[in-house]
Structures are given as C-alpha cells and as structure tokens.
Amino acid sequence: MQNSDKASVAPKPARGRPRAFDRDAALSAATRLFWQKGYAATSISDLTEAMGIGSPSLYAAFGSKEALYGEALRYYGENYEAMVWGGFNAALTGRAAVEALLMDSAAALTGSSGRTEPLGCMVTLSAVGSEGHAELGEIVKSARGVGLARLKERLSRAVREGELTDAADIDGLARFAMAVQNGMSVMARDGASRDELEAVARHTMAGWDDRTKA
Secondary structure (H helix, E strand, C coil): CCCCCCCCCCCCCCCCCCCCCCHHHHHHHHHHHHHHHCCCCCCHHHHHHHHCCCHHHHHHHHCCHHHHHHHHHHHHHHHHHHHHHHHHHHCCCHHHHHHHHHHHHHHHCCCCCCCCCCCCCHHHHCCHHHCCCHHHHHHHHHHHHHHHHHHHHHHHHHHHCCCCCCCCCHHHHHHHHHHHHHHHHHHHHCCCCHHHHHHHHHHHHHHHHHHHCC
8 A cells, every 4th residue: 555645545556456465375375275175176266265365366476276286286395395204304214214204294194293284195185187187297296206206215325324235125115105105194184093193104114124124
C-alpha cells in the first residue's frame, strides 16, 4: 500500500494486479496439500484455498499446476529430507547409516518428530508417473533415485573402508534398504505407528547382518 499526499485513503490497486502474498508460505501450503492428496486429486481450487491466493496469482507466480508440483517436490526435499537422512549422513559406518535411515524414517513418516506434516513420504507416495504426466513422472523417478544413489555410495564407501567385503552385493543391499523404507512410508500412510515401524527396522537390520557377515 502506497502513501498519498492528496488523499487520506490509499488508492485501490489497479484492476488485474496480483494480490501480494508470501511465495514461500504459499509453496509450503501447496506442498503439504500435494503430499496429503497426491497430484491428480488436488484441484486448482484446492490449491488456491490452501495457499490463500487467487488462481491468477497462482499462475503468475508458478506458471501451472505441473510447475507448482515440481517446485513442491524441490521444497519438500529442501525442508523435510533431513528428518530422514540427517542421521544417515552423520553415521560412522554403513550399517549405522542404514539403521539410522530406517529408525529415523519410523519417526518422521508417522509424525512422531514433533511436527504435524502428512503421514508417509511425498516422493514415495507420488503416483504422477502412472497418471499420464510423463514429465512429472520423470521428476519423481529422479527424486526417488537420489535415495538409492546415496545408499549405493555409502555402501561402496563401506567396502573401501573394509566394513563390507569386496564380494558384497552393493546394488542389492541398497535396493533392499530402499524397498523397506518405501514400504514403511506406505504403512505409515495406512496408520502404522512409530513402534510398529521401528520393529520393521530392527528385523531388517537383523537380516542385514545375516547378509553382510563375512
């Protein structure tokens, strides 16, 4: 709102001028909505209501629903992945890294980390690749691939450091851990508790030890 020396009431904005809004706050709201409902089930009216803006402002700021979803995936990674991957990144061994990933996932995916986000993982639960949105599907596929690549790199490091033998099936072990973590996300969305998912993590690590012992 601008001041005026000639009138005690500020002039109204010109017709068609987008309403000012907090872009990051709007993106946060859109991310949570996509996370909860998925891409296809989220309408433009759902988005504008959650974001507190009109559709002209949405299109002016983000371009399209598809582009907004792409930004939401980026925002999700930047703001939420540390809840799941922080312990993994800090772990001193490959085994500890995998265990941290699964135990932290049990907490984060079930909303047990002191926050109120939707249950499960937005990336894991996304179905845009099978909803006729090929470009978005590739973006989601790439996002899912990041976790697998991290696991492969950490386990390769475990081989270099002598924790795992040269004969260790790095690809298979990484996919095993990722498949369990993805399954935990689905279970969390279906209502599994933190304790239940921590039990999954413990059984997984017991199996891990059987598969990795020399």
